[in-house]
Amino acid sequence: xxxxxxxxxxxxxxxxxxxxxxxxxxxxxxxxxxxxxxxxxxxxxxxxxxxxxxxxxxxxxxxxxxxxxxxxxxxxxxxxxxxxxxxxxxxxxxxxxxxxxxxxxxxxxxxxxxxxxxxxxxxxxxxxxxxxxxxxxxxxxxxxxxxxxxxxxxxxxxxxxxxxxxxxxxxxxxxxxxxxxxxxxxxxxxxxxxxxxxxxxxxxxxxxxxxxxxxxxxxxxxxxxxxxxxxxxxxxxxxxxxxxxxxxxxxxxxxxxxxxxxxxxxxxx
Amino acid sequence: xxxxxxxxxxxxxxxxxxxxxxxxxxxxxxxxxxxxxxxxxxxxxxxxxxxxxxxxxxxxxxxxxxxxxxxxxxxxxxxxxxxxxxxxxxxxxxxxxxxxxxxxxxxxxxxxxxxxxxxxxxxxxxxxxxxxxxxxxxxxxxxxxxxxxxxxxxxxxxxxxxxxxxxxxxxxxxxxxxxxxxxxxxxxxxxxxxxxxxxxxxxxxxxxxxxxxxxxxxxxxxxxxxxxxxxxxxxxxxxxxxxxxxxxxxxxxxxxxxxxxxxxxxxxxxxxxxxxxxxxx
Numbered sequence: 001x002x003x004x005x006x007x008x009x010x011x012x013x014x015x016x017x018x019x020x021x022x023x024x025x026x027x028x029x030x031x032x033x034x035x036x037x038x039x040x041x042x043x044x045x046x047x048x049x050x051x052x053x054x055x056x057x058x059x060x061x062x063x064x065x066x067x068x069x070x071x072x073x074x075x076x077x078x079x080x081x082x083x084x085x086x087x088x089x090x091x092x093x094x095x096x097x098x099x100x101x102x103x104x105x106x107x108x109x110x111x112x113x114x115x116x117x118x119x120x121x122x123x124x125x126x127x128x129x130x131x132x133x134x135x136x137x138x139x140x141x142x143x144x145x146x147x148x149x150x151x152x153x154x155x156x157x158x159x160x161x162x163x164x165x166x167x168x169x170x171x172x173x174x175x176x177x178x179x180x181x182x183x184x185x186x187x188x189x190x191x192x193x194x195x196x197x198x199x200x201x202x203x204x205x206x207x208x209x210x211x212x213x214x215x216x217x218x219x220x221x222x223x224x225x226x227x228x229x230x231x232x233x234x235x236x237x238x239x240x241x242x243x244x245x246x247x248x249x250x251x252x253x254x255x256x257x258x259x260x261x262x263x264x265x266x267x268x269x
Numbered sequence: 270x271x272x273x274x275x276x277x278x279x280x281x282x283x284x285x286x287x288x289x290x291x292x293x294x295x296x297x298x299x300x301x302x303x304x305x306x307x308x309x310x311x312x313x314x315x316x317x318x319x320x321x322x323x324x325x326x327x328x329x330x331x332x333x334x335x336x337x338x339x340x341x342x343x344x345x346x347x348x349x350x351x352x353x354x355x356x357x358x359x360x361x362x363x364x365x366x367x368x369x370x371x372x373x374x375x376x377x378x379x380x381x382x383x384x385x386x387x388x389x390x391x392x393x394x395x396x397x398x399x400x401x402x403x404x405x406x407x408x409x410x411x412x413x414x415x416x417x418x419x420x421x422x423x424x425x426x427x428x429x430x431x432x433x434x435x436x437x438x439x440x441x442x443x444x445x446x447x448x449x450x451x452x453x454x455x456x457x458x459x460x461x462x463x464x465x466x467x468x469x470x471x472x473x474x475x476x477x478x479x480x481x482x483x484x485x486x487x488x489x490x491x492x493x494x495x496x497x498x499x500x501x502x503x504x505x506x507x508x509x510x511x512x513x514x515x516x517x518x519x520x521x522x523x524x525x526x527x528x529x530x531x532x533x534x535x536x537x538x539x540x541x542x543x544x545x546x547x548x549x550x
């Protein structure tokens with residue numbers, strides 16, 4: 001366990017030191033600043049627009065961090081051949097991989113905590129500016145949504161870990177993770193569309209079968225998206241929170257387990 | 270100066286002048302092109318929902334503000350929107366509220382402009398019905414629905430139903446809602462009821478751009494009510510309805526005929542009701 005923790009800490013420190021993270025923070029700060037101006041263009045649901053923009057900024061910055069820094073943290077050891085130094089030490093390959101995963105999750109956590117707290121500012125400012133009497137807003141739900149952004153990023157981290165465990169190149173891992181994220185984000189809507197049949201499209205059974213497979217293979221990332229609920233202060237069932245959290249834990253376990261199996265059998269160049 | 274520098278410097282200064290000149294041309298060409306482009310295609314909701322990934326809320330904001338800006342630009346240039354453009358606005362509001370069905374602004378903006386400016390009460394009601402379903406806590410939605418049914422569709426029964434639904438929602442039991450619902454069950458006094466209704470809407474409206482729509486309509490209705498009352502006096506005095514508005518002035522009942530804020534002229538229709546040539550549009 002000690003070994004896992006030290007790999008995690010090293011990975012985290014390496015990630016925080018990365019210059020890209022400053023760029024991401026600057027983008028996030030600019031977006032927060034833009035929020036206050038953009039909201040003035042709307043009529044009544046101003047707080048909703050502010051919450052939309054703030055939460056999306058937190059989520060977007062987290063994703064950028066994972067895709068641009070997280071993926072590279074895996075690749076670096078292989079590219080610079082420092083992996084030999086690590087695997088010659090008394091640490092198993094599974095411990096190394098899980099340590100890397102935890103390091104990336106810590107990175108995502110620090111981004112979400114920092115930006116999540118910062119995102120309060122534009123929301124408060126827009127609330128001061130104008131708060132429509134029939135609008136609903138609840139800070140509790142807002143923070144639940146922020147926590148769910150972190151859960152989503154943790155799931156994405158596990159996918160990155162999985163892909164990094166067997167790809168030879170960090171760019172391929174990046175592309176695969178991005179594709180997995182996009183599929184995971186949209187399978188639910190695609191599935192709904194096929195089931196509802198409102199648009200009256202002829203759907204071949206093979207396609208709906210493939211969509212069904214994709215729904216179960218890729219994580220349903222849209223389940224962790226509570227931005228609409230936060231924006232309108234809509235209450236969330238406790239059962240929703242329990243089941244989605246459990247789903248995330250199980251999915252991460254599967255991804256990490258497959259990842260470690262692949263990583264153990266891997267041969268380094 | 271070194272000889273090798275002359276050519277690059279010459280090239281750069283030439284290009285600078287060229288780019289300053291052309292960017293000017295480009296912007297004027299772009300303005301022309303964009304005006305021709307006018308309204309674009311509307312992304313179908315199903316596609317938008319998938320393409321937006323986790324940023325559905327933001328896409329809803331963008332679609333809404335794009336249509337609103339387009340409408341605003343038309344108003345500033347004092348151009349009337351054609352039917353096609355109204356349909357475009359309606360579809361945009363529909364997609365925006367499919368992306369975020371709780372988002373008030375597209376419902377509000379769409380329902381108001383479609384009913385008042387475009388005479389598309391049906392579309393306005395479809396949007397409001399959707400809002401009625403999703404914004405289950407908001408009493409203002411049944412209030413606007415009730416108004417549409419009363420004023421545009423002349424369906425007092427349905428209007429009263431929506432107003433009663435509104436009183437069941439938090440915040441709806443105060444104010445004028447219950448009184449209005451009761452008043453609607455009486456036939457007649459249409460103009461008076463409409464004025465009371467509009468006054469209530471105006472009290473709830475802070476946005477200056479929306480206010481003037483209501484204020485104009487309110488002034489027109491006040492003009493109609495004024496003439497209706499005068500016609501009543503005429504009827505009581507002479508035991509026959511006036512055929513022309515000028516007769517009201519001739520008999521000294523009124524000093525002058527009020528102006529129609531929509532630019533039309535008031536007249537008495539064959540059935541004796543007061544109408545205007547602008548048809549309040």
